[in-house]
């Protein structure tokens with residue numbers, strides 16, 4: 001698996017993505033790291049030849065959470081921090097769909113933290129991409145759960161006194177079965193991590209360093225370029241849990257990106273007793289067509 005991530009980089013580089021381009025152009029700031037994440041997701045879907053009608057992209061609130069509006073697929077733009085429970089409901093109702101959740105560090109590791117841990121513990125077959133810019137972008141630059149200690153932001157003018165959350169270590173400890181980190185400045189590597197994450201059966205976290213060029217002037221592209229290195233280039237074995245934990249704690253002059261850990265175990269869907277009767281989307285609703293039409297009218 002260590003080489004598999006790098007193996008597809010060449011193929012994914014030139015894959016055409018037009019089929020996944022939505023009619024709305026992103027309104028992110030010029031240079032925002034989230035453009036690279038959108039492109040990486042489109043490339044991953046194109047590489048895997050997944051039809052847009054088979055994909056649901058779910059989000060909460062934030063600049064990054066606007067992503068479902070910019071990709072050609074089904075989408076759900078929900079409440080701040082509540083993307084994962086919505087995604088779990090969609091996946092359980094119709095496990096044939098590819099469910100991808102996209103959002104920010106504030107959305108996922110702040111207000112959505114409880115959902116994050118429980119989704120990983122359950123191992124539903126969902127791909128979660130977190131655009132981690134270490135700041136609240138949409139609300140114009142307040143400190144976030146992944147902001148580094150000491151940084152001055154709009155809400156911490158004397159320096160942040162809180163230590164940051166470590167999403168990679170947290171994912172490993174919470175039972176995520178695919179744990180990776182990408183960087184918007186290395187887009188084909190990121191696309192290949194996303195493709196492997198979508199193909200993985202079980203909960204996949206892809207935390208992405210996605211620089212906010214407007215409100216975070218510390219963790220810039222240049223800052224990351226000086227520090228990041230690919231785990232795959234160093235022969236890291238993603239089946240080695242203890243080594244993955246060690247790598248998760250590395251954050252300083254050198255910062256690893258790549259696939260930290262992957263394991264195949266039963267998913268929540270494999271174990272769900274209610275599926276013995278078939279999956280919900282195939283079950284009759286128990287309503288007459290007339291009653292169904294009346295309810296749809298009432299909701300519109």
Ligand SMILES: Cc1ncc(C[n+]2csc(CCOP(=O)(O)OP(=O)(O)O)c2C)c(N)n1
Pocket residue numbers: 061062063064065080103104105106107108131133135136137138139144
């Ligand atoms: C319940 C609730 N609390 C707070 C907000 C205000 N709010 C909107 S986006 C956001 C943070 C976004 O940060 P992040 O998820 O990191 O996304 P980014 O904009 O940086 O991509 C906050 C606090 C809200 N919309 N709803």
